[in-house]
Amino acid sequence: MSKAIPEPVTKLIEAFARLPGVGPKTASRLTYYLLRAPDDVSLSLADALRDMKANTRYCSVCYNITVDDPCPICADALRDQRMIAVVEEPLDVLAIERTGAYKGMYHVLHGAISPVNGIGPDDLRIRELVKRVDQGVAKEIIIATNPGLEGDATAMYIQRELMGKGVKMSRLARGLPVGSDIEYADSVTLTRALMGRNEV
Amino acid sequence: MSKAIPEPVTKLIEAFARLPGVGPKTASRLTYYLLRAPDDVSLSLADALRDMKANTRYCSVCYNITVDDPCPICADALRDQRMIAVVEEPLDVLAIERTGAYKGMYHVLHGAISPVNGIGPDDLRIRELVKRVDQGVAKEIIIATNPGLEGDATAMYIQRELMGKGVKMSRLARGLPVGSDIEYADSVTLTRALMGRNEV
Numbered sequence: 001m002s003k004a005i006p007e008p009v010t011k012l013i014e015a016f017a018r019l020p021g022v023g024p025k026t027a028s029r030l031t032y033y034l035l036r037a038p039d040d041v042s043l044s045l046a047d048a049l050r051d052m053k054a055n056t057r058y059c060s061v062c063y064n065i066t067v068d069d070p071c072p073i074c075a076d077a078l079r080d081q082r083m084i085a086v087v088e089e090p091l092d093v094l095a096i097e098r099t100g101a102y103k104g105m106y107h108v109l110h111g112a113i114s115p116v117n118g119i120g121p122d123d124l125r126i127r128e129l130v131k132r133v134d135q136g137v138a139k140e141i142i143i144a145t146n147p148g149l150e151g152d153a154t155a156m157y158i159q160r161e162l163m164g165k166g167v168k169m170s171r172l173a174r175g176l177p178v179g180s181d182i183e184y185a186d187s188v189t190l191t192r193a194l195m196g197r198n199e200v
Numbered sequence: 201m202s203k204a205i206p207e208p209v210t211k212l213i214e215a216f217a218r219l220p221g222v223g224p225k226t227a228s229r230l231t232y233y234l235l236r237a238p239d240d241v242s243l244s245l246a247d248a249l250r251d252m253k254a255n256t257r258y259c260s261v262c263y264n265i266t267v268d269d270p271c272p273i274c275a276d277a278l279r280d281q282r283m284i285a286v287v288e289e290p291l292d293v294l295a296i297e298r299t300g301a302y303k304g305m306y307h308v309l310h311g312a313i314s315p316v317n318g319i320g321p322d323d324l325r326i327r328e329l330v331k332r333v334d335q336g337v338a339k340e341i342i343i344a345t346n347p348g349l350e351g352d353a354t355a356m357y358i359q360r361e362l363m364g365k366g367v368k369m370s371r372l373a374r375g376l377p378v379g380s381d382i383e384y385a386d387s388v389t390l391t392r393a394l395m396g397r398n399e400v
Contacts, residue, residue, distance in 0.1 A: 005294060008255045008269040010249040015281045018241055020233050021226070027320060031252070032291055033220050035265055036310065039253050041218055046249040048212040049234070055208045056235065067206040084307055091232055110236065 009035070020159055061132070062124045064107040065090045071104060080104040082139040086129060086158060088112050090145055096144065104142070107132065112150035113157055121157055131162050140168040209235070223364075234351065261332070263308040263325045273306060280304045282339040286329060286358060288312050288346055304342070307332065312350040313357055321357055329359050336388045340368040347374055 005013075009031055016027035034042045039080050058064070059071035066072070073079065073093075083104030084089070087093055109124040133141065143158055145151035159169055175193035176185055204214075209231055216227035234242045258264070259271035266272070273279065273293075283304025289295055293306050309324040325348055333341065343358055345351035359369055375393035385393070 006265060006271075007257055008248070008252040008267065012245075012252045014215050015245040018245075021229070026221070028291060029221070030219055032265075032289065034249070035290070042249045042253045045212075045215040045218075046246040047247040048208070048215040049249075052208040052212045052231070052235070053239050053242050056206055060333065065206060065209060065232075067208065071206075089232065089234070089347070091228060138206040159242060 024175045036173060058108075062106045063110065063128065064093055064106060078103075080147075081137050083142060084129075084132070084140070085144045088151065088154070092144065099190040105138075109145070109154065112145055112154040114150045114153075122132045124154070127159060129158065130165075133162055133165055133167055138167055140170065143169060143171045145171075147172070205312045215358070258308075262295055262306045263328065264306060264309065279302075281337050283377060284329075284332070284338045284340070285342040285344045288354070290353065292344065304340075305338075309345070309354065312345055312354040314350045315351075324354070326358060326361060329358065332363075333367055334363055336368055342369065343369060344365055344369045345371075 005171075011030045012034070013024070013027045016022050016030050017024050018173050020037060040042055055067055056065050057067075057069060059066045059074055061070045061074040064073065065072050065098055068075070080103050083102075084107050085096060086107045086109060087096070088109050088111060090108055093108065095173060096102050098104075107125065107129050108124065108127075111124050113119060113121055113124065118193060128197075129141075132138065139161060141158075143155040145154045145158075162169060174184065174189070175196055176189065181192065205324075209258075212231045212234070213224070213227045216230050217224050222230075234245075255267055256265050257269060259266045259269055259274055260383045261274040264271050264273065264316075268275070269284060280303050284307050285296060285302060285304060286307045286312060287296070288309050290308055292307060296302050298307075303395065307325065307329050309326065310373075311319055311324050313319060313324065318343050329341075332338065341362060343355045345354045345390055354372055361388065364371060373396060374389070375396050382390065
């Protein structure tokens with residue numbers, strides 16, 4: 001870049017631009033915002049970055065992100081140990097927790113099988129799930145991977161791995177999102193909604 | 201937030217969400233990306249943030265962001281000291297430098313007059329510009345504020361402040377952007393393009 005940009009500024013632009021979804025334009029905009037903002041805004045971000053890397057780890061039971069091991073959910077004796085919801089990402093745990101409709105345990109895979117991205121079953125926490133089912137008290141596995149190609153492939157792989165281990169397996173229902181319009185539903189979703197129709 | 205999110209993660213989400221244009225969803229996405237990314241990605245961002253705050257200052261001449269004072273542009277004896285382009289933001293300096301068509305000096309206001317946002321002339325580096333004109337060798341002031349309401353108000357204020365000081369004042373030309381379609385030009389721009397038509 002031109003000498004009109006000092007190196008510390010260039011460095012920060014580059015560091016921002018390495019984040020997903022942040023292009024060079026956004027990276028400059030953020031950087032020049034921080035140049036003018038109170039020091040505290042940059043420094044609290046810098047501290048939070050260091051702090052998160054230093055103080056979080058994976059829960060040794062469910063592989064969610066946590067400070068304490070096991071994580072608060074795994075350590076909660078009031079939750080139903082017999083159910084495990086298998087999700088792709090920590091954010092999926094949050095989404096399910098927000099519903100308030102689930103009181104079981106979780107297992108975070110940290111991704112989905114994706115041959116195009118070079119992600120195979122061994123890159124995910126599937127082996128750990130199988131071990132957990134072998135050793136644990138789980139009676140039902142809810143495979144809550146995303147309803148798409150990669151999530152489906154992952155679900156099928158897990159289903160095969162856990163077959164014959166005496167656990168019930170289920171997947172999240174597919175159909176029309178609540179509050180949506182049939183008129184605007186894509187035909188794959190609508191087909192699933194028809195196939196999965198419930199008697200009333 | 202729920203206890204499913206450890207505090208260091210919440211803190212980082214909040215720090216990201218304080219940035220302009222970063223909503224809570226993007227902030228979570230960035231945070232969970234960094235949780236999985238190599239440590240180096242977070243730490244280089246943290247370092248760049250601290251480093252930028254520690255090692256940059258405003259140039260005491262033009263108020264651009266710089267490591268050395270005066271900045272490389274102000275210190276460049278080969279540049280034309282008689283012209284000063286007055287811009288709102290450091291990024292505007294970059295944009296003009298990129299053209300390669302300008303070899304004069306700059307003055308960065310750090311904003312524009314905006315009564316709705318509570319920004320008056322005293323919040324900008326206008327006094328410093330007047331002093332610079334009084335003491336300096338400037339012969340022409342190119343007022344390169346943005347072509348909008350706030351930029352226009354700022355330009356008019358500066359024009360009034362510098363009136364009678366024996367400097368030529370100009371503003372950037374307005375008209376159709378190069379490569380654009382007349383068909384799609386907004387009528388304000390098209391009006392300016394008509395008013396500013398050049399004989400050929």
